[in-house]
Amino acid sequence: MPTYNSTICRQCPYHPGGPLALPPTTRAHQPLAIEQRGSDVLIVARAPGVDEWEDGHPLISPNPQSAAHRLRKSWLRIGKNRQDYDITNAVLCYPGKPPSSPDGKPPRDNPPDAVALVQCRHWLQGTINSGRYRKIVTLGDEARAAVVACGLPSGVNVVSVPHPSSGRLFNSALVECPRSFWT
Numbered sequence: 640m641p642t643y644n645s646t647i648c649r650q651c652p653y654h655p656g657g658p659l660a661l662p663p664t665t666r667a668h669q670p671l672a673i674e675q676r677g678s679d680v681l682i683v684a685r686a687p688g689v690d691e692w693e694d695g696h697p698l699i700s701p702n703p704q705s706a707a708h709r710l711r712k713s714w715l716r717i718g719k720n721r722q723d724y725d726i727t728n729a730v731l732c733y734p735g736k737p738p739s740s741p742d743g744k745p746p747r748d749n750p751p752d753a754v755a756l757v758q759c760r761h762w763l764q765g766t767i768n769s770g771r772y773r774k775i776v777t778l779g780d781e782a783r784a785a786v787v788a789c790g791l792p793s794g795v796n797v798v799s800v801p802h803p804s805s806g807r808l809f810n811s812a813l814v815e816c817p818r819s820f821w822t
């Protein structure tokens with residue numbers, strides 16, 4: 640499991656001693672947990688949001704606008720739930736968000752830092768190597784790039800959707816993904 644005591648994390652800007660570390664009060668835990676249940680389908684999200692960061696687990700936000708909520712609705716349509724999947728993130732620490740947005744709207748979370756993506760790929764590589772995945776579902780360009788950069792075992796099928804907050808994916812498109820996408 641990822642730990643800040645590792646060489647991997649010590650070289651990452653999101654490490655508590657790094658230049659992009661968030662104040663300790665924003666973090667209730669170590670890096671996000673990787674959920675491995677022996678599924679042959681791995682879901683890789685981009686990075687935790689603030690709800691995931693507080694909870695310590697990926698894709699758990701109750702916010703109706705979140706990727707997690709849309710995934711739950713999509714799984715419900717086909718009789719699945721998170722217990723049917725292994726779940727992780729391309730980056731396992733919260734990237735934070737700017738204090739304000741130029742358009743006056745609530746600011747969105749920062750995209751993951753490029754160096755953090757490279758460092759955290761070591762953990763992702765370990766997750767991929769330790770499972771027997773038939774399929775990897777990626778949410779967002781960064782997640783897909785990180786998975787592809789890991790160099791996949793032969794026979795692994797990678798399917799992707801744009802990040803749900805990218806503006807390139809309508810709510811309904813993710814919710815209505817067909818059964819074949821998730822199985």
Ligand code: SF4
Pocket residue numbers: 641642643647648649651652653654670671730731732755758759762
């Ligand atoms: S983002 Fe990944 S590599 Fe960086 S500190 Fe967090 S767990 Fe470690």
